[in-house]
Amino acid sequence: MSDYTFITTEENFLLQEALQKNKKQLTKFGLIGLCLMLVAAVIPQIYLYTHNEQGNADESLLSFKNIWFWVWIISFIIALIFALIKVTDIRYWALKKDLVALQKATLQAPMEAVYVENNDTQTNISIMLDNRKKKLFYWMRGVLEGYRAGQEVEIVYARYSRVIISINKK
Incomplete structure (x- = not known):
């Protein structure tokens, strides 16, 4: 990170x-x-x-x-x-905190798993970090098409809520 x-x-x-x-x-x-x-x-x-x-x-x-x-x-x-x-x-309270702090980060790693939830309104992406911890990131704009587990991605996300601002395949 x-x-x-x-x-x-x-x-x-x-x-x-x-x-x-x-x-x-x-x-x-x-x-x-x-x-x-x-x-x-x-x-x-x-x-x-x-x-x-x-x-x-x-x-x-x-x-x-x-x-x-x-x-x-x-x-x-x-x-x-x-x-x-x-x-x-x-993610309501974490999003409110992000809107006050206005901080983002960039992460490049392979995706561990991709889940579509909340009646296809949200896609959750699990990433395995270098220290062997899994982190969950949230794409809040519906189904994220074309992304599968194992693909290397670059994610720009909000610091506290881990809501994905942008995602690109590597």
């Missing part, structure tokens, strides 16, 4: 576009979490209050009047949102 250099204006716009895509994904996950919370909070209440007496229902652990019910629901939703973020590999 080389030293870090400054990102150009065009590269900055590419990172901002990737940030917008990640922001939409985060918003979608937040709305999914909110909907699930409403469903998980309402359905037990309907069942509880239609099948039990008012006093017994109010004392139940599944009652909306019980603080532990809300602790459980909110914990479940937060865990679900973070699981969705981890599974889809959102």
